[in-house]
Amino acid sequence: MTSNWENFLKNLGEWRGSFTKISPDGEIINSTPSILNLEAFDNDQAVLFRLRRFDASGYDGLPIEDYQQEYRSIGRQNIFFATGAFTKGTLQLAPFTEFGAEYGFVDHNRRSRLVQLYDKQGNFTNLSLIREFRNNTDASERPQLTVEQLIGNWEGKAHTFYSDLRPSETYVSYLEIKEIGNGYLEQKLSFASQTITSQSKIAGNKLIFEKEGNIRQILLLPDGTSSNVPLQLQLRKPFFVEAGWLLGENERQRLIRSYNEKGEWVSSTHVIEYKTN
Numbered sequence: 001m002t003s004n005w006e007n008f009l010k011n012l013g014e015w016r017g018s019f020t021k022i023s024p025d026g027e028i029i030n031s032t033p034s035i036l037n038l039e040a041f042d043n044d045q046a047v048l049f050r051l052r053r054f055d056a057s058g059y060d061g062l063p064i065e066d067y068q069q070e071y072r073s074i075g076r077q078n079i080f081f082a083t084g085a086f087t088k089g090t091l092q093l094a095p096f097t098e099f100g101a102e103y104g105f106v107d108h109n110r111r112s113r114l115v116q117l118y119d120k121q122g123n124f125t126n127l128s129l130i131r132e133f134r135n136n137t138d139a140s141e142r143p144q145l146t147v148e149q150l151i152g153n154w155e156g157k158a159h160t161f162y163s164d165l166r167p168s169e170t171y172v173s174y175l176e177i178k179e180i181g182n183g184y185l186e187q188k189l190s191f192a193s194q195t196i197t198s199q200s201k202i203a204g205n206k207l208i209f210e211k212e213g214n215i216r217q218i219l220l221l222p223d224g225t226s227s228n229v230p231l232q233l234q235l236r237k238p239f240f241v242e243a244g245w246l247l248g249e250n251e252r253q254r255l256i257r258s259y260n261e262k263g264e265w266v267s268s269t270h271v272i273e274y275k276t277n
Helices: 004-011
Strands: 013-022 028-041 046-053 065-071 086-089 099-107 110-118 124-134 152-162 169-181 184-191 194-203 206-211 214-220 225-230 239-248 251-259 265-275
Touching: 004 086, 004 099, 028 124, 086 251, 086 265, 099 239, 099 251, 110 225, 110 239, 124 225, 169 265
Parallel strands: none
Antiparallel strands: 013 028, 013 124, 028 046, 046 065, 086 099, 099 110, 110 124, 152 169, 152 265, 169 184, 184 194, 194 206, 206 214, 214 225, 225 239, 239 251, 251 265
């Protein structure tokens, strides 16, 4: 099995793209061009990270932000999977503190990253979608994700890493998404001898789940991405946050961060799934 560092190295290259800030309702607020360089040196034992962001006029002018950092190790909250996909974020949900999660997917000459942010009261405030393309390639953006693309039966393999450093696990997952009428979807997720069934209301580019007063929302976003979050984080209740990316008509990946009733991050999971019908 490849190490966390070896999986991190699968993100090397120069990536040109944009940071797009999006409201909780899925409305685009603003967008800025970016160039991200990840360059290995010292026999792949170190990586130089450089992020430049520009104003709306493009790459020709001076960057409005130029940040550099050298990495020789990866913090335990940063989990990189075999494809190069990764997730990191807040380790502990606590009162009156902000909460955030970041995800990254890699597919040949493309990367898709997503950042979800909450305020100090636990309200979901905004997200950033970062669409990146390897420099000097013909990689293209994917269409906005639609409900129709999600409907069907999906079979996948999940890989979970645990925060307490117990051995990671892999297992098969099954996801069935179908319309049940009156503008609702039913989702049935099966994995590791568990089956979870839920219903959501279709509301434009959103899927709304409501259970016992708790509202969870999936936003369908540009470039085939999705954001799955509770709109309000509650203390002393377990929860998860998730991002997804549709790589092709019948292939999708998801990244999930799970937290326990103490607000502690307990695991990160990467799912690669294929539509069977």
